[in-house]
Structure formats: C-alpha cells, structure tokens
Amino acid sequence: MNSKILSTILTIVLMITVSPNISAQLTLERLDSANRANNADQTQRDPINLIDNVWWVGHSEVGAFLITTPEGHILMDPTSPEQVHWVVEAIVKAGFHLGDIKYIINSHPHEEHVGGLAALQRLLPEAKIIASKETAAILASGGKTDFRNIIYPEGARFFEPVKVDGTIGHLEELTLGGTTLVAHITGGHTPGTTTWSMKVNDNGKEYNAVYMGGMSASGVERGPLLKNELYPAIAEDFANSFAHLKSLTCDVYLYARASSIELDKKLGQVGKQAVNPFVDPEGCAWYIEYYEKRYLKQLNEEKAAMGIR
Numbered sequence: 001m002n003s004k005i006l007s008t009i010l011t012i013v014l015m016i017t018v019s020p021n022i023s024a025q026l027t028l029e030r031l032d033s034a035n036r037a038n039n040a041d042q043t044q045r046d047p048i049n050l051i052d053n054v055w056w057v058g059h060s061e062v063g064a065f066l067i068t069t070p071e072g073h074i075l076m077d078p079t080s081p082e083q084v085h086w087v088v089e090a091i092v093k094a095g096f097h098l099g100d101i102k103y104i105i106n107s108h109p110h111e112e113h114v115g116g117l118a119a120l121q122r123l124l125p126e127a128k129i130i131a132s133k134e135t136a137a138i139l140a141s142g143g144k145t146d147f148r149n150i151i152y153p154e155g156a157r158f159f160e161p162v163k164v165d166g167t168i169g170h171l172e173e174l175t176l177g178g179t180t181l182v183a184h185i186t187g188g189h190t191p192g193t194t195t196w197s198m199k200v201n202d203n204g205k206e207y208n209a210v211y212m213g214g215m216s217a218s219g220v221e222r223g224p225l226l227k228n229e230l231y232p233a234i235a236e237d238f239a240n241s242f243a244h245l246k247s248l249t250c251d252v253y254l255y256a257r258a259s260s261i262e263l264d265k266k267l268g269q270v271g272k273q274a275v276n277p278f279v280d281p282e283g284c285a286w287y288i289e290y291y292e293k294r295y296l297k298q299l300n301e302e303k304a305a306m307g308i309r
C-alpha cells in the first residue's frame with residue numbers, strides 16, 4: 001500500500017479514536033448536518049490521493065481538491081479565509097509546488113468553499129480563476145448578491161470580493177496537461193453552480209468522475225423555490241440540473257464535503273477490495289436521488305402552503 005494512504009488511514013483511525021463527531025458523520029442522515037458544517041468545526045487533514053490524479057487537500061469535513069497534471073495543477077474550492085492555509089499546507093505536504101497551480105475553479109460561491117479565494121489570488125497571482133458567469137458575479141460582490149445572504153441575513157456569510165480571470169459555460173472544457181474537465185452548469189443551490197466531470201484511470205480501467213456542484217435546496221426560509229424574486233428560475237434550474245446529472249455517467253462522485261462522499265468510510269476500504277472504493281456508481285445515483293427528493297419535498301410543501309396543487 002502506498003505509504004501516504006497508509007499514514008492517512010492511521011491519522012483517520014486516530015481521529016476516530018479521539019473524536020466522537022467523526023463516527024457520527026458516517027450515518028445516512030449525515031447530509032443535512034453536513035451542509036451546515038461550520039468553519040469552526042473543521043480540523044486539518046493530511047492530503048489524500050483519492051484516485052488517479054485527484055487529491056483531497058481539504059479539511060475534516062469541508063473539501064478542496066487538487067487535480068495534478070504534468071503541465072500544472074487545477075485546484076477546486078479553496079475553502080474559507082481562516083482555513084485556506086490548510087489547503088496550501090496539504091498541497092505542499094503532498095509534494096506539489098504551489099507555483100504549478102494554473103487554474104482555480106469552484107463548485108459554488110458559498111463562503112466555506114470560496115472565501116479563501118482572494119487570499120489565494122494574492123499568493124498565486126499567476127493562477128487563473130475560472131468560474132461560471134453567474135458565479136463570477138457573486139464572487140465579485142463578495143457574496144452580497146447571493147440570494148440566500150439577502151433573504152436570510154441572519155445566516156449571511158460574506159467574503160472578500162474576487163475578480164475572476166475567465167468564465168466557462170455549460171459543457172465547455174478546461175484542459176491542462178492531458179486532463180479535460182467539462183463544466184456542467186447545474187444551477188439551483190446558487191445560480192451558476194458548477195458540476196465538473198473528468199476521466200480518471202484506476203487499475204487499467206477508465207472511469208467518469210463527477211465533481212458535484214452542490215445540489216441541496218436550502219429550505220423555504222433561506223431559499224424559497226416558489227416566488228423567489230431574487231432567483232425566479234430556481235425551481236426550474238434545480239429540475240433541469242437533476243435531469244442533467246442523471247444523464248451523466250458517474251462512476252466516481254466527489255463533493256466538497258467529506259460526509260457526502262463517505263470519505264472516511266471509503267478510506268477504511270482502501271486496500272481491502274480490488275476496486276478503488278471511490279469508484280461508487282451506486283453512491284453517485286443515491287446522492288443525486290437524495291437531493292432530488294429533498295428538493296421535491298420542499299417544492300411540494302411550498303405548493304401546499306400556497307394552495308397550489
């Protein structure tokens with residue numbers, strides 16, 4: 001077994017021994033609480049080579065990913081301003097050079113995923129920040145134009161504004177060093193939420209990896225699906241996004257939450273089975289269905305409250 005994976009497993013075993021919170025994350029009901037993960041609850045993790053050229057360089061719960069290529073690297077979701085230095089440390093610990101990061105992309109512009117972008121932009125001025133045009137607008141406002149921060153100011157999480165270097169549209173590609181990432185605009189959680197897909201190889205087989213953009217409906221208080229004047233197309237976007245996600249081949253699913261992708265459980269399976277545990281098409285289908293059901297439940301509750309059949 002790769003010594004890095006082994007040391008990571010040892011770290012996780014130690015964490016489970018000392019932290020009761022970690023095992024609580026391993027239940028099926030984990031996703032709701034995971035989506036309210038606070039920055040303050042995060043602890044630092046060692047980098048993990050999940051599959052092929054994809055690394056987890058995020059924290060105990062909130063994720064960041066590094067996709068490495070011979071011509072430089074792509075970083076996804078730099079996390080919060082308080083913890084972006086952990087991402088930087090993880091990249092260095094994994095043996096990669098920060099100066100080789102060519103692109104920084106994201107799933108969606110919520111503070112725990114993109115709050116550290118501005119600091120990273122100062123640290124890595126050569127790296128190009130690429131985002132959907134809707135995400136670019138929210139990034140430029142520091143989250144002030146995000147409907148959730150306006151509708152539910154009690155829970156607003158702003159961040160230092162960032163100007164992107166380029167935008168990417170639905171099914172457009174970002175290629176670097178033989179790796180091609182396809183952008184899928186899967187709006188709903190935010191307008192312009194972006195799912196990314198790419199091919200990965202493991203043990204001589206090619207798989208399709210899908211990096212989910214974030215699919216949770218935020219609840220009627222924070223993100224009404226009907227009569228949402230700040231995001232009138234929200235329900236339609238969610239519906240289209242679920243239909244699109246279901247049309248994709250998804251062998252490996254990734255998301256910027258450890259519990260959502262059962263990171264710790266899968267790490268525990270490394271080396272115990274022939275196939276890389278991150279190859280999990282059933283888990284991917286389950287993930288999409290879980291969030292679609294949650295979206296439909298909220299939609300039906302709102303319709304009932306409005307007397308709409």
Ligand SMILES: [Zn+2]
Pocket residue numbers: 108110189214
């Ligand atoms: Zn979010």
